[in-house]
Amino acid sequence: MRHDGRLSRMLHVLLHMDEQQGPMTSEDIAGMLGTNPALVRRTLAGLRDGGYVTSERGHGGGWMLGRPLSEMTLADVYDAVGAPEVFALGLADDQPQCLVEQAVNTALRQTLDEARALLLRRFAEIRVSDLRDDFAARAAALGIHPGMRCAEA
Amino acid sequence: MRHDGRLSRMLHVLLHMDEQQGPMTSEDIAGMLGTNPALVRRTLAGLRDGGYVTSERGHGGGWMLGRPLSEMTLADVYDAVGAPEVFALGLADDQPQCLVEQAVNTALRQTLDEARALLLRRFAEIRVSDLRDDFAARAAALGIHPGMRCAEA
DNA sequence: CATTTTGTAACTTATCAAGTTTCGAATAAC
DNA sequence: GTTATTCGAAACTTGATAAGTTACAAAATG
Secondary structure (H helix, E strand, O other): OOOEOHHHHHHHHHHHHHOOOOOEOHHHHHHHHOOOHHHHHHHHHHHHHOOOEEEEOOOOOEEEEOOOHHHOEHHHHHHHOOOOOOEOEOOOOOOOOOHHHHHHHHHHHHHHHHHHHHHHHHHHHOEHHHHHHHHHHHHHHOOOOOOOOOOOO | OOOEOHHHHHHHHHHHHHOOOOOEOHHHHHHHHOOOHHHHHHHHHHHHHOOOEEEEOOOOOEEEEOOOHHHOEHHHHHHHOOOOOOEOEOOOOOOOOOHHHHHHHHHHHHHHHHHHHHHHHHHHHOEHHHHHHHHHHHHHHOOOOOOOOOOOO
């Protein structure tokens, strides 16, 4: 199974938006992610619906943060991109007739649910601003100037 | 991404093997799983390599347990099917140049690693025989006779 | 030697995020 | 109001890979 990089990508975008004065166009962002503007719009649409970013059309338009990074958690972003399936591991059949298979499902579901709950709990504990701040602190410690631009594609 | 049902299926198969006197052919098992014998052989090959099942060719051949279910954990079976990727969620780029994206990766990796560790720890704690025993206990409590056959396809 | 059954390679299918193309609609500059 | 810019959205293609399939060789039994 190929994995789902939407959460990862959107976090990346949000952090860059934060250190940008004006709006970023879908094309800017697409260049940053190594993809194309239509995909950027499609994915950012969910964040706009959640109020995490805003978009403006026309000259001088583009995408901007809808609220400070300190007011969004990773869980918020995860939900905003559609709360995609967490696991690649899954059950062979969700509603099996076979009682044995039901027993297998019960055990696996319980374990997967527990791991998912931990993951989402952690996501809810991490503000997007924490990523920025952790990074800034580490960069400073290393003497790196945090002019942290993407290697534009 | 479509999910990976190999662990789930193999647990199902192992439990049925356990309540079977003789060997089960790949065709028997395929009928049980609603698939075909070649896929069964392909997936069971990993369990055979780990000694969890044995296979015999020719007349009267087929698949049998290689050791008691009390001597295999879910983690053993998971490993035997190739330790497939746990998560559907993933990073956009594993080795990014962009320092911001590195910060995102660090945070996500840490969280995913923690959830994966919990999952695999739980898998290691659960013996396959526990699934059988839990099931038998629950079936008995409900007054269901544990003649737990699959709804053959 | 005929039959059963696994072993294995090669190929096709299904799924879905990602990627792409295209055009319409809104906004701003002139 | 015409033009350039930019998002919105629909429709389609691509890529990756577990699952599924086909086919046949090899081994074991009777």
